[in-house]
Amino acid sequence: WLVRALPLKNDDGKIVKWYGTNTDITEQKELQQQKDNFLGIASHELKTPITSIKAYAQVMQTLFTRSGDSKNAELVGKMDRQLNRLNSLVADLLDVTKINTGRLQFNYETFDFNEMVEEVIEDVQRTTSRHLIKKALAFKKELTGDRDRISQVVTNLLTNAIKYSPQANEIIIYTEEHETEAKLCVQDFGIGISLDKKDRVFEQFYRVSGTREYTFPGLGLGLYISSEIIKRLGGRIWVTSVENKGSTFCFSLPIKQSTV
Numbered sequence: 001w002l003v004r005a006l007p008l009k010n011d012d013g014k015i016v017k018w019y020g021t022n023t024d025i026t027e028q029k030e031l032q033q034q035k036d037n038f039l040g041i042a043s044h045e046l047k048t049p050i051t052s053i054k055a056y057a058q059v060m061q062t063l064f065t066r067s068g069d070s071k072n073a074e075l076v077g078k079m080d081r082q083l084n085r086l087n088s089l090v091a092d093l094l095d096v097t098k099i100n101t102g103r104l105q106f107n108y109e110t111f112d113f114n115e116m117v118e119e120v121i122e123d124v125q126r127t128t129s130r131h132l133i134k135k136a137l138a139f140k141k142e143l144t145g146d147r148d149r150i151s152q153v154v155t156n157l158l159t160n161a162i163k164y165s166p167q168a169n170e171i172i173i174y175t176e177e178h179e180t181e182a183k184l185c186v187q188d189f190g191i192g193i194s195l196d197k198k199d200r201v202f203e204q205f206y207r208v209s210g211t212r213e214y215t216f217p218g219l220g221l222g223l224y225i226s227s228e229i230i231k232r233l234g235g236r237i238w239v240t241s242v243e244n245k246g247s248t249f250c251f252s253l254p255i256k257q258s259t260v
């Protein structure tokens, strides 16, 4: 049952009466649960065949490269990149079901934040001709947290920055170390986000509709997952943006994290 109460006030602002409503939400909850179960099973089942197709594609690429067949090697390379996209869509769906059913788990370790950020930049740089520039401010402390999940967030912010700045050459990544927290920002010079939509981008399935010139692919899940990860690790995530100028997405995390 969902119970809602509304006060009725007199001219002096004193409450004179309460109105109450009771709504049966059992059915809604069951439907939501069925949807989460279905998404969970479907994305789990999709993962296995994608993994084996990827393995076959890699074998094919090695064979083509060895026999000097560069045309086919290139085609298989393209296939592999599309498989990566499919993989990350399925991984996002799986993460969302984990979040919605309270099954997102974290593995803690102590690691070098700076090194992790550099690794992510290197990986993403391989996929783009854009210039990814890193500006780090004296990062010495080690972080205790979920390295993989935090690098997932950095990857998401970077790939979004690339995707939503189709005409820009540069993307800047800043890191800052403070007394008890680490901060990272990704700045792009792209399409930006209007003020009224700015905070909604962290909502599940929310997407700002495409401009006349561009349409961008996506499910509207990356920022929702990122914000859930950061919040659960005790941090904050936010964006500052000017339409048609660009956006800066930042997060800060406690140096020593534990789930909240």
Ligand code: ADP
Residues within 6 Å of the ligand: 160, 161, 164, 188, 190, 191, 192, 193, 201, 206, 207, 208, 209, 217, 218, 219, 220, 221, 222, 223, 224, 247
């Ligand atoms: P997706 O990119 O798959 O749509 P996200 O959750 O990552 O999903 O982002 C949600 C929405 O926020 C996007 O659809 C886009 O409208 C907006 N957005 C995210 N990153 C940026 C950015 N760097 N610049 C402009 N808009 C962005």
